[in-house]
Amino acid sequence: MRLEPRSGVPVHLTVLAPACAVVLALALTAIPLLWADVPVVRAYGLIFEGALGSQFALTETLARATPLIFTGLAAAVAFRARLWNIGGEGQLYVGALTAVAIGSGAIVAPPAVMIPMILLLGALAGALLMLIPTVLKLRLGVDEVVTTLLLNFVVLLFVSMMIEGPMKDPMGMGWPQTAPVVDAAALPKLIARTRVHTGLILALAAAVAVWVLVNRTAWGFEMRAVGANPAAARFAGIPVARVMIRVGLISGALAGLAGVGEVAGLKGYLTLDLSPGFGYSGIVVAMLAQLNALAVVISALFVAVVFVGADFMSRSIGVSSYLANLIVATSLLTMLAASLATRYRLRWR
């Protein structure tokens, strides 16, 4: 028995492998559910119901998927070029911080000016934050995995400092939170009286844009070449450093947009619990999508279903909602194993 590399990926496997991975993950997470003495089928039924069972549930899931699409794209773009940006969480927060810094009254302008401005500057903040580890990697050979991870902690502490200090809302009853973004800077709701906002449209547009960029442009070709084999890419005359910087900036900007969307579209102000780990979940989203930008939308929806549904299930039958993280993490590992099937075939001999 041995593994033999495949020359091409059969189409049916690109759909079948993730599907099998998810089913396997759900089967594995049934073990802790059984241990918790919870009827497994009912628990999964409640997850489904809580995430998709009503119009309200659906809108909640879409609202949850919005930042995940952005952070998923951020990871997918970077990983494609083998730039390991694990700093999505920090980039999300600097994006959000920039959005409130500008959007909560510092500048007064009509929405047509305000909204593009906070989006652009929020994205720029995320991009600049990612520039630091990218340059350190290229110039000094510092591993970007550790620097992006450690910067997440630095950024969170910085945000904490700002919302307890200079940016603390004087009207906030003493809570550590910023002043709310003004109406002119708020992303309009897509559906009235729900939490779905225009950020979702932007996220979908970003997914299409990233897909076109990666698969249909010269820049994308260079990115993929650098990811596949940096030495060969350099030999072929591709400016590897410039490509990496470009990738880092795009990746950081996408994660920054996730933060702008959460703050200007959903929460309205910035607190330290703005993101329950969207930056980290984005990595799972990207891997489940096998780094394909369009598939990121689907896998972000899946992860959103799990999170929103598990919250509902947790409230209904009293199982810790950490089950959601458990399902998502298990899916990542089973997906990784399933990805072997798309790259290798099993030969019996």
Next chain:
Amino acid sequence: MSEIVDILLSVSLWAAALRIASPLILGTLGELICERAGVLNLGIEGIMTAGAMAGWMAVYQGADLWTGVAVAAAIGMILGFVHGVFTVPLGLSQHVTGLGLTLLATSLSYFTYRMILPDVPSPPRIEAFQPLPIPILSDLPIVGPAVFEQTALTYFALIAVAVVAYVLYKTPLGLAVRSVGENPAAAEAQGIDVYAVRIGAVMVGSGLMAVGGAFLTMSAFNAFFFEMVAGRGWICIALVVFSSWRPGKALLGAFLFGAFDAFQVRLQQVVGGDIPYQIFLMLPYLLSILALIVMSRRAAYPKALMIPYRKGER
């Protein structure tokens, strides 16, 4: 200025330095063993969390302290086995597997904790390891109280450094570990089973990381909190680079880090209100990044680090 000198001369600073360093020594040693065998283990943050939870929970349920340590180590080795199987024979991305393992181990720990203790108002405490002065040595001036009045797990960490250094450099087993991390094809030609050595090294390393995590709940805070590992695993990865993959330097790096951390806590009390406390809390992370920048020029990575090995493929 005199306050700073007072801080630096106080015995409590150096005792605290070693105490803060202890989980980092164990975590760094564990990661070092994995990387010496050619496997990057980004599962460390989750493995430390799992060790912290499992060791504490075992003791809370009535086991004695050393059984708790053994439980933590066993959980760490099981998680290490998962990482090893995914990255060594299957050759999957070490980055993604490790991060996935961190997510899995962390959420599994939190889930288990909530499962067993669904509604405790505040984290319950255990009777943890107590300081264990070593006769005669603890009477030495400064060094005595700083080094020889620690808890048993700190001594365990210090002994582990010596054992790992000895095994790595003086035994055939250590040679096998180093050679699968440098040149697996040559190791295989010597009759070494590359897969077995790599998986074994990842398991042992992960066991040490888990004990490092258990130090937090069984020798420092005496209770389990969510997010208590707080990036210590990532700091260990930076310390491995700082140490140039050498156990002795890993001890030095972790100790310097602990000294700095202990110093900033005391400095914070002196300068107090003028500077936001978050600045002080940022320093350890910034220091780790700085250490990486300083050392990375000279970093001599194990040659086969992060390169999966397939038998019969070149």
